[in-house]
Amino acid sequence: MSDSGEPSGAPLFERLCLLGIGLIGSSLARRAREHGGLARTVVVSSRTEATLARVRELGIADVVEADPAEAVRGADCVILCAPVGANAALMRRIAPHLAPGCILSDVGSTKGSVLRDVQPLLPGDVHFVPAHPMAGTEFSGPDAGFATLFEGRYCILTPPPGADPAAVEKVREFWRRCGSMVESMDAATHDKVVAIVSHLPHLIAFTICGTADDLAAETREAVLKFAASGFRDFTRIASSDVDMWRDVFLNNREALLEMLARFSEDAHALGRAVRWGQADFIEDRIRRGRKIRRSLIERRQA
Numbered sequence: 001m002s003d004s005g006e007p008s009g010a011p012l013f014e015r016l017c018l019l020g021i022g023l024i025g026s027s028l029a030r031r032a033r034e035h036g037g038l039a040r041t042v043v044v045s046s047r048t049e050a051t052l053a054r055v056r057e058l059g060i061a062d063v064v065e066a067d068p069a070e071a072v073r074g075a076d077c078v079i080l081c082a083p084v085g086a087n088a089a090l091m092r093r094i095a096p097h098l099a100p101g102c103i104l105s106d107v108g109s110t111k112g113s114v115l116r117d118v119q120p121l122l123p124g125d126v127h128f129v130p131a132h133p134m135a136g137t138e139f140s141g142p143d144a145g146f147a148t149l150f151e152g153r154y155c156i157l158t159p160p161p162g163a164d165p166a167a168v169e170k171v172r173e174f175w176r177r178c179g180s181m182v183e184s185m186d187a188a189t190h191d192k193v194v195a196i197v198s199h200l201p202h203l204i205a206f207t208i209c210g211t212a213d214d215l216a217a218e219t220r221e222a223v224l225k226f227a228a229s230g231f232r233d234f235t236r237i238a239s240s241d242v243d244m245w246r247d248v249f250l251n252n253r254e255a256l257l258e259m260l261a262r263f264s265e266d267a268h269a270l271g272r273a274v275r276w277g278q279a280d281f282i283e284d285r286i287r288r289g290r291k292i293r294r295s296l297i298e299r300r301q302a
């Protein structure tokens with residue numbers, strides 16, 4: 001395998017099964033199609049017949065199977081790609097059918113919940129290596145995916161204590177071949193980090209859109225008319241998928257509420273500085289924002 005993500009030699013997996021095929025699942029399926037190094041055969045299962053029919057039309061999987069229990073049979077890697085709230089039920093359905101030695105992974109945005117929902121049902125001979133690609137868009141469904149989604153983006157692994165090192169290395173290599181930089185951390189740290197960098201920004205975006213929507217009819221018209229401004233940037237992420245974000249908020253409750261409390265205190269402090277005309281305080285906050293944006297650009301993550 002070369003550092004450029006180009007394939008060399010045999011594919012990592014013989015039979016890769018993706019359960020849930022929206023933005024993330026279909027990006028993985030497309031990557032596997034374009035990059036021979038991921039899997040020889042890609043099997044896909046999803047909840048609705050409409051999604052499965054669309055996957056057939058798109059031609060992004062070798063096998064399309066309605067029943068998840070059937071889909072995982074004989075797979076040496078299974079990746080859960082549905083909203084995180086679906087994991088417990090999916091796991092109950094597939095656990096007895098997972099092949100011995102299979103690697104089970106996921107792409108969920110919350111990791112404590114995945115350990116909670118998946119580990120108790122895990123057969124002894126299956127290796128569990130949770131993962132979270134820090135890449136996405138506001139779009140969802142199988143049409144939204146693209147093969148380059150993960151390129152140059154981080155993927156965080158949260159292997160549970162005692163995870164099989166060979167399985168962890170295989171999942172690392174999988175994400176490297178998707179073009180990602182791979183890091184590992186424990187699930188609790190992951191959940192705190194994403195609460196501030198991903199979940200709270202979405203919560204704020206949904207809220208600011210709701211607040212604008214609550215304004216009197218006349219003002220709301222003006223908001224929409226002149227929205228080619230700071231507000232527009234919030235509307236992009238506020239247009240994200242309902243099921244996915246409901247599940248994220250409900251499955252990272254503690255960390256998200258902690259970050260929201262800190263944010264609220266800081267927002268009040270800035271509001272107070274505005275009220276009392278404290279220009280130095282206001283300038284300091286703006287400078288910190290500019291500094292963070294600059295460092296993201298330097299790290300090529302903006």
Ligand SMILES: NC(=O)c1ccc[n+]([C@@H]2O[C@H](COP(=O)([O-])OP(=O)(O)OC[C@H]3O[C@@H](n4cnc5c(N)ncnc54)[C@H](O)[C@@H]3O)[C@@H](O)[C@H]2O)c1
Pocket residue numbers: 019020021022023024025045046047048051081082083084086090107108109110132133134135136137138139140141142144241244248
């Ligand atoms: N969208 C992002 O930016 C992003 C980024 C990183 C990780 N994630 C995580 O990836 C996962 C998938 O997100 P997505 O953006 O691809 O969502 P999506 O809405 O585009 O796709 C989800 C897919 O799962 C299917 N599904 C829903 N419930 C199911 C069930 N009970 N059983 C089987 N399939 C079911 C849906 O039909 C759909 O095909 C989520 O856990 C999310 O937290 C999302």
Ligand SMILES: O=C(O)C(=O)C[C@]1(C(=O)O)C=C[C@@H](O)C=C1
Pocket residue numbers: 108109133134135136137138197198199237240
């Ligand atoms: O770019 C976006 O639109 C995203 O929302 C992607 C984003 C994020 O917040 O950065 C969303 C959820 C994920 O779990 C990872 C990535």
